[in-house]
Amino acid sequence: MGAIPLVCGGGFVVLLLAIVGAVIALYNRLIVLRNRVDNAWSQIDVQLRRRYDLIPNLVETVKGYAKHERETFEKVTQARNMAINAGTVAEQGAAENMLTGALKSLFAVAEAYPELKANTNFMQLQEELTGTESKIAYARQFYNDSVMSYNTGIQSFPANLLAGMFGFTAREYFEIELAEAREAPQVSF
Amino acid sequence: MYEQISSNKIKSVLLVMFFAAFVVAVGAVFSYVFEWGYVGTAAAFVLVVVMSFTSYWYSDRIVLSMSGARPVDKATEPDVVNLVEGVAIAAGLPVPKTYIIDDPAPNAFATGRNPEHAAIAITTGLRDKLGRYELEGVIAHEMAHVKNYDTLVQTLAAVMAGTVVLLSDWMVRSFWWGGGRRRRGGQGGGQVGALLMVVGLVMLVLAPLFASIIQMAISRKREFLADANGAFLTRNPPMLASALRKIAADKNQLRRANKATESLYIYNPLKDIRNGRGLNALFNTHPPIEERVRRLEEM
Numbered sequence: 001m002g003a004i005p006l007v008c009g010g011g012f013v014v015l016l017l018a019i020v021g022a023v024i025a026l027y028n029r030l031i032v033l034r035n036r037v038d039n040a041w042s043q044i045d046v047q048l049r050r051r052y053d054l055i056p057n058l059v060e061t062v063k064g065y066a067k068h069e070r071e072t073f074e075k076v077t078q079a080r081n082m083a084i085n086a087g088t089v090a091e092q093g094a095a096e097n098m099l100t101g102a103l104k105s106l107f108a109v110a111e112a113y114p115e116l117k118a119n120t121n122f123m124q125l126q127e128e129l130t131g132t133e134s135k136i137a138y139a140r141q142f143y144n145d146s147v148m149s150y151n152t153g154i155q156s157f158p159a160n161l162l163a164g165m166f167g168f169t170a171r172e173y174f175e176i177e178l179a180e181a182r183e184a185p186q187v188s189f
Numbered sequence: 190m191y192e193q194i195s196s197n198k199i200k201s202v203l204l205v206m207f208f209a210a211f212v213v214a215v216g217a218v219f220s221y222v223f224e225w226g227y228v229g230t231a232a233a234f235v236l237v238v239v240m241s242f243t244s245y246w247y248s249d250r251i252v253l254s255m256s257g258a259r260p261v262d263k264a265t266e267p268d269v270v271n272l273v274e275g276v277a278i279a280a281g282l283p284v285p286k287t288y289i290i291d292d293p294a295p296n297a298f299a300t301g302r303n304p305e306h307a308a309i310a311i312t313t314g315l316r317d318k319l320g321r322y323e324l325e326g327v328i329a330h331e332m333a334h335v336k337n338y339d340t341l342v343q344t345l346a347a348v349m350a351g352t353v354v355l356l357s358d359w360m361v362r363s364f365w366w367g368g369g370r371r372r373r374g375g376q377g378g379g380q381v382g383a384l385l386m387v388v389g390l391v392m393l394v395l396a397p398l399f400a401s402i403i404q405m406a407i408s409r410k411r412e413f414l415a416d417a418n419g420a421f422l423t424r425n426p427p428m429l430a431s432a433l434r435k436i437a438a439d440k441n442q443l444r445r446a447n448k449a450t451e452s453l454y455i456y457n458p459l460k461d462i463r464n465g466r467g468l469n470a471l472f473n474t475h476p477p478i479e480e481r482v483r484r485l486e487e488m
Contacts, residue, residue: 036281040281043278047278124267127267127268127271128267128271130271131267131271131272131274131275134271134272134275135271135274135275135278138275138276138278138279139278141279141424142278142279142280142281145281146281
């Protein structure tokens, strides 16, 4: 019996505790990164809903001044409904692009009606919509940034050893460049 | 972009660590050479921490009232608030409170002890003279300051500089009023003792100067970092570069700026005094505008 086995035993315990501590820290870090990804995803949805909410008001305002532009209104309302009812991420991406195109046409139409352009309600809605488009883009960007941090986190050493054990899987990036969506929507009346 | 972000982050961390070591070294030398050294070092540190902590904790309120900023919201300034909200989403931060300063000089600052208590202020000059994406670039730079906890970093640097300055001040007084001749060990070692005294006196004069230089270096690195992070948020470095050029070219002088709030603005509001080369450049809170623009355009 001597001091050496005691010191070795103590050292071993310290090492073990350090490893356990490191594992806990790594695990918690991955949890934080993954939750950030989920939060970022729901943020995109929040901004998309905001866009859908603004549109009926906009259509009504424009109708008040330009009631004959029926095709444009129908295009917008149709695209909005498709986007709200979209099922998969791919469907939603395509519907969103159509909606953006339809809104562009609507604002182009509004250019021809100076009274409409001067209407404060219209100007407010226009600013809100432009702001929302920007926020949708930023929400997607932040989602992709979060996915990158998370994927890097679970692929780096030594976290990759844990990731498999605890069921952390890589997440997909949000890509809005879909083959169908790249073509401008052709609407014929 | 990524390289600039990590390089500036590393440099500022190294600077802060070096600064801490420097402060400890100064404290040690003074403790050895001067009579009230130990007590003095501890007291100076505590005093500076208490003062700085208060100004850090209430940084948003203090700075905002000093600069004459007024709060705005979606009803009063929809365009600006929309931009701030968008950039906050990109940064993954809660939306900071937005303020406007009525001044034709284009400038902006961010303050607050953490992202939950942050505030961003822009002047009416900035809002009116910049395009939408340029303004967004400036807001992104400020948001980057918030995300990087730069108020905390600047406070740490100020605490360390303040400790050194206060300590030197006290040591000068204690030396003047008769202390310092007695050293530990009673009789002293003659020549070695005298040499140490000289070293101590030289440090007395140079330490505050050196501390100030380090503090300014930290400030400049954080400005580069905020430029890089801000450009990363908008993915649009040319717009921030363009905004900086416009701000630098503007002839107006910001009315309510002074040395206390100087380092917080995106562009040095005391530019007439501080825009120097060579030795003067060591004491600039902000890097030269040409260098900032160059780095942004390289991204």
